[in-house]
Amino acid sequence: MTTFSMYTASIPVFKQILNSLHAILEKAEAHAAEKKIDPNALLQFRLFPDMLPFTRQIQIACDFAKGAAARLGGLEVPSYEDSEMTFAELKARIVKTLAYIDSVPQASIEGSEERAITTGSGEKTKHFTGQTYLFHYAFPHFFFHATTAYDILRHNGLDIGKKNFIGTY
Amino acid sequence: MTTFSMYTASIPVFKQILNSLHAILEKAEAHAAEKKIDPNALLQFRLFPDMLPFTRQIQIACDFAKGAAARLGGLEVPSYEDSEMTFAELKARIVKTLAYIDSVPQASIEGSEERAITTGSGEKTKHFTGQTYLFHYAFPHFFFHATTAYDILRHNGLDIGKKNFIGTY
Numbered sequence: 001m002t003t004f005s006m007y008t009a010s011i012p013v014f015k016q017i018l019n020s021l022h023a024i025l026e027k028a029e030a031h032a033a034e035k036k037i038d039p040n041a042l043l044q045f046r047l048f049p050d051m052l053p054f055t056r057q058i059q060i061a062c063d064f065a066k067g068a069a070a071r072l073g074g075l076e077v078p079s080y081e082d083s084e085m086t087f088a089e090l091k092a093r094i095v096k097t098l099a100y101i102d103s104v105p106q107a108s109i110e111g112s113e114e115r116a117i118t119t120g121s122g123e124k125t126k127h128f129t130g131q132t133y134l135f136h137y138a139f140p141h142f143f144f145h146a147t148t149a150y151d152i153l154r155h156n157g158l159d160i161g162k163k164n165f166i167g168t169y
Numbered sequence: 170m171t172t173f174s175m176y177t178a179s180i181p182v183f184k185q186i187l188n189s190l191h192a193i194l195e196k197a198e199a200h201a202a203e204k205k206i207d208p209n210a211l212l213q214f215r216l217f218p219d220m221l222p223f224t225r226q227i228q229i230a231c232d233f234a235k236g237a238a239a240r241l242g243g244l245e246v247p248s249y250e251d252s253e254m255t256f257a258e259l260k261a262r263i264v265k266t267l268a269y270i271d272s273v274p275q276a277s278i279e280g281s282e283e284r285a286i287t288t289g290s291g292e293k294t295k296h297f298t299g300q301t302y303l304f305h306y307a308f309p310h311f312f313f314h315a316t317t318a319y320d321i322l323r324h325n326g327l328d329i330g331k332k333n334f335i336g337t338y
Contacts, residue, residue, distance in 0.1 A: 006173065131173050135177070135178055137338075141331075144319075148316060151216055165309070165313055
């Protein structure tokens with residue numbers, strides 16, 4: 001039986017949705033192959049010209065998950081290059097992100113609700129407590145990019161539904 | 170100073186995003202008026218023919234917020250008719266939802282992490298603890314619909330950005 005804690009409120013939620021995105025990427029990759037769609041038609045698709053393309057949505061969702069795990073755990077945020085060009089590479093980034101957030105010791109995240117957390121630098125510096133950061137910043141940004149990735153594929157006809165996004169937990 | 174609790178992990182987060190959606194609806198309404206766009210072109214827009222239209226996305230986001238507030242608080246979930254046809258009516262639904270979730274006593278939500286929560290009926294019945302329900306079910310569904318509402322307006326050229334979604338907290 002888990003108890004209510006910053007750990008149970010954070011890592012398993014990121015894992016749930018990252019696993020969903022991984023499965024959705026599998027479906028998108030198979031769909032593109034089957035329909036002979038240029039993968040870039042999906043990977044580089046934007047819902048509007050000044051929005052970020054699909055690939056960036058996945059990269060940034062991963063970044064909010066690893067950033068939250070690291071900051072709540074009091075660790076330095078690992079830096080990932082944004083070099084993914086294929087579905088396979090995006091899946092690998094999710095796998096790497098999942099491995100990282102699983103590697104952050106539960107004990108380092110427990111009790112982080114009042115930990116002072118700083119993001120950005122210069123004029124963009126933001127100060128949070130652990131709980132404000134997780135619930136008002138990391139979650140909204142993470143779900144925003146994860147859902148937008150889903151919406152891009154859905155808009156392009158991929159046969160997925162909300163169940164694929166919610167996944168298993 | 171707030172402490173970490175089921176209340177601080179839930180109600181203020183729903184309020185943050187519902188307030189953002191309210192402000193975004195204001196912008197969409199003004200945009201439609203200014204550009205002489207039929208409001209239904211936005212209100213009934215779907216990102217794909219078998220997806221739900223904008224109006225339903227807002228209604229359902231409200232439902233997950235009020236459902237979570239009620240269930241975590243051990244109260245009966247209030248039922249709202251899904252009769253909104255205009256931006257003004259959708260804004261009113263958000264205002265009503267905000268008033269409701271604010272009316273749930275903080276003390277009734279505190280300590281709800283292990284409360285047994287049931288959703289659905291018949292074959293669709295799901296059993297949760299309070300924390301599993303909030304983090305793995307209510308939040309993902311809520312953010313899914315809130316973000317999709319944003320994405321629909323963004324896709325239709327409304328001049329908003331992620332800041333409008335994240336809002337203030």
